Amino acid sequence: MAQASTMTRDRQSILSELPNFVNLDSYEIDRRIFWDKDLYALELERIFARCWNFIAHTSQIPEPGDFLTTVIGEDGVIVCRAEDGEVYAFLNSCTHRGNRVCFAEVGRARRFTCNFHGWSFGLDGSLASVSRPQLYDGNPTFDKAKLGLHQARVENYKGMYFATFDPDAPSLDEYLGDFRWYLDVILDNAEGGIEFIDGNIKSRLKCNWKFPAENFVGDAYHATWTHSSALIAMFGKAPTIHSDRSYQVNVNGHGWEFGLDFIGNAATLKSPEIVEYLREQEARFAERLGKVRSRMVGALSSANVFPNLSFLVGHNTFRTWNPRGPHETELHTWVYLNASAPETLKEHYRRGVMLTFSPAGLFEMDDGENFENCTSTNAGVVTRKQKLHFGMGIDSKIESESLKGNVYKSQLNEANQRAFYQRWADLMSSETWSDVPRR
Incomplete structure (x- = not known):
């Protein structure tokens, strides 16, 4: 395990700089949040030691x-x-x-x-x-x-255990808020909930933990570009993401980007048995979740519970991005399925995840290379001073009667990433939980 960081600069000077790091009025993020050791030390204190x-x-x-x-x-x-x-x-x-x-x-x-x-x-x-x-x-x-x-x-x-070391943290229900309604797409789409398949995958990436977390919270934009060669090898072409039939939703920094295609992610596992199972259960999912959420069960999508719990429905993986300093992350990945699903599906899901989102998986190799390069480039003194742009979808917020939380049109958007970094900034600049705004 890496040694925990301690601050080298005066604490007050670090705190005074915090408002400058996330400027969502200009849709800019300061690159130093991915590289600075003193900021990382404050993250361990104000995010990981106090969040669920x-x-x-x-x-x-x-x-x-x-x-x-x-x-x-x-x-x-x-x-x-x-x-x-x-x-x-x-x-x-x-x-x-x-x-x-x-x-x-x-x-x-x-x-x-x-x-x-x-x-x-x-x-x-x-x-x-x-x-x-x-x-x-x-x-x-x-x-x-x-x-x-x-x-x-x-x-x-619903079977997912969370912990916090902060006695003043809100309850888990309050922390998750309306995002629980979306978590039920995974945790409660069938009687008996889910179970984790034995074992997990551990790997290390030379990247800041926030890059993969923000990727899962809202970056559908990269999918058909970064993963185009893998998708073409699998299907002969990269699938189309339909802006008019997809969404981003977020609550308190937790976010989910999704289409309503039902099996977009699941299909990439290359298992007819999994697709057949989902099709057989489609009506039961709709009866339990309602029509809209039932269409999310295996859809092209990704999500993140702040700070570092990400998941892919359809691929059926949960993962945590565990910080090992500002420039390294240890990834833990688990495979899950419905407890009521046929036992034979376990091996299909396991093999499908090995194909797609394991250290040697077609998609994870692409992502890992990008996360590492996004981090390492900030070693440059001049590079580190340049801002990053997060302005996609600035006028896309909508009112929805069928969806909860903050809802945005199109999963091709950066609304969830902006919400993720706003939550980061809120926690980093707040002395106590009572100072942290709900969003």
Whole structure:
């Protein structure tokens, strides 16, 4: 794990500069937000340590004792289902000398024991025992109740568990807001919800975490250009994105760009069995979600829950862009499907994701190269001073009776990317959650 950044410039001077980095009146973004180490240190504090971060799906930890290890920003975290059935998240760092407590990525445990001095912690993170406890007899500073692993707040939405280390953060429901209505396209289109397929893919990219996150929140513009050769190899031509039958929606920096073509993304998995399954379930999706949302289930689209949880419906992948400094990102990818879907579809989805959005996938290789080049060019002193333009679709906002949140016509737009960076700016410039506006 990379070492967390600390600020080298005076904190007040950094805070005074913040209003200059995102100027949506002129539709400009300052490139320094992708390169500056001091800004990155502030991101870890004001975004990752205070936002709700995705940590696990219930299918990954179904039984008491089941656990996995993950990260929030650059903080290592253990996520575990305890004996009481509740899910807890706590720092993966012993309260005695700070050693990493759990080195396994996933497993089942009765407790977590530090291999340095033998301090042992329960499934809820509480300090259960220490080696040679008599050494602490009569010591008033030794209070087991205060020496458990540092806890995060944990809440879940339809099986997706999120955590925050900020006690003053709004509830998860408030944080997600109307975006929950869109998440149901994935999480609640069938009885029983979704499940994650065992295992995940981890890879590293030499890029700032915001480039892939903003790409998924709203960049349909790149799809038929960047991925044209892959799409032509698959279908003989690149598909057309219909501006008049597609949308962008955003709420509090969370965003989804989508068409209503039903199987645009799913078709690229090159599995007739998956397309057949979706077609068979189409009427049931519409009955559960309504006609408009049912057309989103496998459509040409992408989305991001702020800050760094992205997903592709149809491809059925969730992914987190975990920062490893301002110039590197660790990508974690999971494949999911409806829990009620035939067992045989698991392998079709797994193979389809390997073909498209894995480190060797046809689409991910294209994207990764672009994300890395977008980052590395900003090493230049002169280059770094130039602004980036985010002005596509400035007059595209519409009122909609069938869609929630802020709605914009056409997925060929930068409205969601502007909302993403506005949320970034709001959080970075706010001392407390009460100062963060709802958008």
